[in-house]
Amino acid sequence: MTLNLAVLATALLQLQLDQLLPETQQLVTEYVVPAVLFVVAFLAVWILGKIALVPLIRRVLDEQGHDPSVKSLAESMTGVVNVVLAFAVAFTVAGFGSVIAAFGVFAGAIALAVGFAAQDILGNFVAGIFILKDKPFEVGDWIEVNDITGRVEDIDLRVSRIRTFDNERITLPNGELADNAVKNPVAYDKLRQKFVFGIGYDDDIEHAKEVILDEADRNPGILDDPATSIRVTELADSYVGLQTRFWIDDPKRSDFVKTRSDFVQSVKERCDAEGIDMPYPHTQLLGGIEVEETHAENGAAPADD
Known part of the structure; x- marks a missing residue:
């Protein structure tokens, strides 16, 4: 009797294991393995970018002699690109292609909305990048733009600050500096x-x-x-x-x-x-004034009213 109960219990346990094993295998195949692949691929691409891509961009900018602000901006943007690339590769390796497609559509819609809402800010931002890259003027230069004259104190990514010769600070959007003629009298030696x-x-x-x-x-x-x-x-x-x-x-x-x-x-x-004359403009009036005196016909002076 006891032997029969043991055999029955063993059979039931084996049956439960046979039922759970496919579910466990399916769980591991569908979730655990892709998650591990995602993490491994993300870390591999991100670390590779930090070790190779970011130093490469920094070295190229140093060789070209760009402004520190441009180098800082480029390094920041490279870091963002590195993270986005790591996510894209990780999703692809893990087999989440549909997630990438959905994320791309969503990101495109968000970028379009943000672009319309902040087009002036983005325009100033882009203009700041070109000012830092092309260097039409530098910090310390005396510039004239529209009716504003002064020395450049600071060039930011969105605005530039000018100190007038009356010791006033004027903050100009970079878009205005990029869209107007800027006179730089001290650009040359x-x-x-x-x-x-x-x-x-x-x-x-x-x-x-x-x-x-x-x-x-x-x-x-x-x-x-x-x-x-x-x-x-x-x-x-x-x-x-x-x-x-x-x-x-x-x-x-x-x-x-x-x-x-x-x-x-x-x-x-x-x-x-x-004895060299340095004349100034002047006006000379020529002519005369005639005064005509009128007398009464009888020769007498007119009486007062």
Whole structure:
């Protein structure tokens, strides 16, 4: 009797195992193995990207001499691409292709909605990337854009900050800097300046040129090469205009504005000493006024009313 019970129990246990084994195998095949493959593939691609891809991008940017902000942005974007690539490969290896397709459609819809909602921000962001890459100006440069003039204090990915010469800070979206003409007087190692000196019609033009050139030679901030040149450019109502073109080395604003001011002042004082007239516009009224006195016919003065 006991033997029969033992045999029966063993048979029931074997039956339960035979029923559970296919379910367990199916569970392992459908879930455990893909999960392990997903984790292994993700870690393998992510680690490979961290070891190879990110250092490669950093080395390429260092060799090309890009701005630190550009290198930081590129490294961040490379890290994001590395993670997305690791997820895509892991989903593919694990056999979750349908998940990738669904995620791609969802991500596309989200990107489209975000693009419409934040197109100005994205435009400024892209403009900031091109400014940092192309370098139309750098931090410390003096620039002019529209009616704004000042030194660049900071170039961010979305905005740039300019300090005016009245010590005011102006924050400009990078899109505005990218869409408008930006004047950078200090982009090169030399800067040419122009100034028109007006002399009288009765003055000797050659003598005035000699005075101006002599004062340019005396000014230490004005270069000898290229040489200063003078051209008669105006025959105005009250003066003859002598346009003087002179060159300044290392054109920082604090230097070349002072050089220009000193040069103009020295020319004015020298012309006064040499007797060269520097007239200013004036108006002269010519003519007379007639006063007609009317008398009564009888010769008597008119009586008051």
